[in-house]
Amino acid sequence: MRNFAFILIVFSNCIYAQNSYLHYQNDIGIHNNVYNYKTIKNSQGFWSDNYKQNLIDQLNDENNISFEANFMLKYVSKKEMSIALKHSLFAKTSYNKDLFKLALFGNKPLAGEELYLSPFSLDYYRFSEIEAGFKLFKNIKLTSSFIIGHDFAKFNSDKTRFLTSINQEFIDYEVDLNGYYTNFNNNNYFKTNGLGGSFGFYYEKEKNGNYLLLAAKDVGFIIWNKNLNHLNVDTTDVFEGLEINNILNIDNENINNQIDRIETSFKNSQEKYLWRIPITLSLFYYKKLNEKYINGISLNIKHKIEFFDSPYLSINLHKNINKNKWTLGYHVGGLENPGFQFSYHRKMKKIEIGLFTNQANLFLSEEIYGLHIGLSIKKLFFKKNE
Secondary structure, eight states, X not given: OHHHHHHHXXXXXXXXXXXXXEEEEEEEEXXXXXXXXXXXXXXXXXXXXXXXXXXXXXXXXXXXXXXEEXXXXXXXOTTSOEEEEEEEEEEEEEEOHHHHHHHHHOSXXXXXXXXXXXXXXXXXXXXXXXXXXXESSSSEEEEEEEEEEEEEEEEEESOOEEEEOTTSSOEEEEEEEEEEEOOOOTXXXXXXXXXXXXXXXXXXXXXXXXXEEEEEEEEEEEEEOTTOEEEEEEEEEEEOOOOOSOTTSOOHHHHHHHHHHHHTTEEEEEOOEXXXXXXXXXXEEEEEOOOSSOXXXXXXXXXXXXXXXXXXXXXXXXXXXXXXXXXXXXXXXXTSOSEEEEEEEEEOXXXXXXXXXXXXXXXXXXXXXXXXXXXXXXXXXXXXTO
């Protein structure tokens, strides 16, 4: 991976005679759709039962936490052919109010109350890709990627129930859980656990100051190798606990029987798994304006199939001052709560530097539900006589 990055940089400098560029971009973000910055800041210290109940009262029927990080190093030639190295990490979990309640209080204070812990889901993936792109027609560009899968986990439960009897003599539970996961290895961050491929389709058109981009990307798959773990739990049981009359003379056979009974409900195997990468569909439209304070307005719509309940939609205002480009927008949908977004780009002779964030509610602590920051650096290459 490091060797490819080195080759990419050396190759880009060898074609100095072309009008081309090398583009580096990196962004990282964490979001949740329930607790704002003010709540999280005040959560330090002892949590009383009243405070825990206040946290539970803020929950929705379905709640999520997500984390995403993306890295890209791409070279684009004069003829708009491109080669890129990318690394992507994404994690998302969805949970309901009863599951959070059980985690906060434990089962004893909830005795006699039947808890429905599903729906629950956990998705995590991390992969690297080498992407090549080229123009097929005047307005159409295609990309093709070779993908190396590193880590993967996918769990979901549609039917999980938990009940502690009023007198706390038994626990009645029903679990329906299905999941796939790789063996995580911290000693080899870029270990190959799967191989795959994907392609992207891009249509863009620019006329009279108006710009339109339609895209469908990450249309592909990863085949995780035969060492992928498959866990399946489908059981209904009543656990009556263990009676211990003498702590110095514990009935080991009884304990082992209880453990064996629980373990028989867990079915774990290793197998190959074909995973379809979530497709991302997007539309971007920019209209040039000749207003004094606004140079343009844009609309951005993005939908990540399987992960977005509703498409991500943003409207942005653009202002250019000399070599500085400012953008301020507002977004709704996707995984994030509605909020402001902001970007700034500074264009110099051979370098363009940009900063951007989807969480720009800096002065509204009650509207901050996450953190996000991105950096973009573009190195331009001109013909020697320019």
